[in-house]
Amino acid sequence: MGVLTTVKEMFAASTQNPNRGEDPTRESEGAYWCHDCGERVLDLDVDGDDAPECSSCGEEMTFERSVGSTGCAC
Numbered sequence: 001m002g003v004l005t006t007v008k009e010m011f012a013a014s015t016q017n018p019n020r021g022e023d024p025t026r027e028s029e030g031a032y033w034c035h036d037c038g039e040r041v042l043d044l045d046v047d048g049d050d051a052p053e054c055s056s057c058g059e060e061m062t063f064e065r066s067v068g069s070t071g072c073a074c
């Protein structure tokens with residue numbers, strides 16, 4: 001019972017804390033970019049922690065944290 005209650009509370013808390021403009025069901029910390037091509041891949045769409053290669057030019061993409069997770073809430 002206790003575990004079930006905790007999970008329910010966690011779920012309720014997460015649904016009450018929507019991400020601005022992002023997929024509300026998953027937390028994204030940022031995205032991988034290829035600045036040459038302007039390609040962008042969400043970290044959620046990348047398997048593992050390694051930077052993916054740009055689908056257009058094959059260069060390793062650069063990870064950038066999303067603005068919302070840098071700690072400044074201004």
Ligand SMILES: [Zn+2]
Nearest residue numbers: 034037054057
């Ligand atoms: Zn590229």
